Amino acid sequence: MVRFLVVPQWQGSPAPRAMLLVDGASAIAGDLPRAATTVLDAPVEAGESLGTGVRRLSALLRTRELLREHLQEDTIIIGGDCSVTVAALAAIPGGTDDLAVVWCDAHGDLHTPETSPSGAFSGMALRAVLGQGEEQIVLSPGISRDRVITVGMRDVDDAEIDQLDTLTQLSVDDLDRTDALAEAVRATGASRVWVHIDVDVLDPSDLAGVSSAAPFGASPAALSAAIRRLREQVPLAGATIAGFAPRSPADAVDDLGALLRLVGAVA
Numbered sequence: 373m374v375r376f377l378v379v380p381q382w383q384g385s386p387a388p389r390a391m392l393l394v395d396g397a398s399a400i401a402g403d404l405p406r407a408a409t410t411v412l413d414a415p416v417e418a419g420e421s422l423g424t425g426v427r428r429l430s431a432l433l434r435t436r437e438l439l440r441e442h443l444q445e446d447t448i449i450i451g452g453d454c455s456v457t458v459a460a461l462a463a464i465p466g467g468t469d470d471l472a473v474v475w476c477d478a479h480g481d482l483h484t485p486e487t488s489p490s491g492a493f494s495g496m497a498l499r500a501v502l503g504q505g506e507e508q509i510v511l512s513p514g515i516s517r518d519r520v521i522t523v524g525m526r527d528v529d530d531a532e533i534d535q536l537d538t539l540t541q542l543s544v545d546d547l548d549r550t551d552a553l554a555e556a557v558r559a560t561g562a563s564r565v566w567v568h569i570d571v572d573v574l575d576p577s578d579l580a581g582v583s584s585a586a587p588f589g590a591s592p593a594a595l596s597a598a599i600r601r602l603r604e605q606v607p608l609a610g611a612t613i614a615g616f617a618p619r620s621p622a623d624a625v626d627d628l629g630a631l632l633r634l635v636g637a638v639a
Contacts, residue, residue: 378411383428384455386492387583396616399624425485451614454570455497472562476523477570478586480532487531524573553598564609581618592630596637611638
């Protein structure tokens with residue numbers, strides 16, 4: 373049975389109103405089956421950098437420990453900021469040796485503390501999945517680059533371009549061919565896949581509740597269809613849906629149709 377783990381972590385976000393991510397997680401949780409949903413008591417305080425280049429690191433590490441205690445097989449993570457995926461992969465039952473990662477995100481998330489303009493961990497999350505960055509919080513061992521597929525990235529900093537070029541990339545237009553994502557994952561040889569969705573991968577016309585919108589994004593229909601086809605061909609180890617930051621309860625209601633379409637695709 374699929375279970376949902378709601379992780380209202382905001383500390384990895386660089387947004388001025390990062391705590392809207394807590395409201396976003398709660399809004400999604402309200403439409404999930406109660407008996408299959410657990411809400412983690414994530415830290416509410418900002419936390420300290422602990423002498424590193426990662427802001428609020430102490431709070432991020434606490435959330436990581438909570439995920440390690442609660443993550444089970446067949447779990448869908450509802451964030452929170454998108455860096456919750458790093459903690460989830462560190463706790464995944466069975467490890468990551470046979471795992472591919474699909475990273476759906478408008479932004480690169482490929483910084484390290486040395487290159488990050490903000491010090492926010494969400495901008496370092498995919499680099500941490502690869503095993504690089506602040507050693508206290510990166511995935512160790514990291515996922516091999518040939519088992520990582522990015523989807524819909526279109527807002528990438530100069531310092532991230534070289535890193536992105538070493539990964540398999542699918543554009544928004546590639547999703548027009550429903551089989552493209554499944555084929556890319558099968559080509560990795562992995563026997564399981566984790567699907568990470570930062571909801572800013574969607575076009576702003578389809579979902580407004582994000583902190584840093586990027587135009588020309590994916591449609592909920594195309595992304596959901598690609599994920600469903602992927603699940604038909606490769607077992608899903610788990611998934612993350614993160615980055616929802618509605619400015620008001622009314623805005624949250626307007627966006628929930630697109631979000632629940634994604635939930636249905638991964639669950």
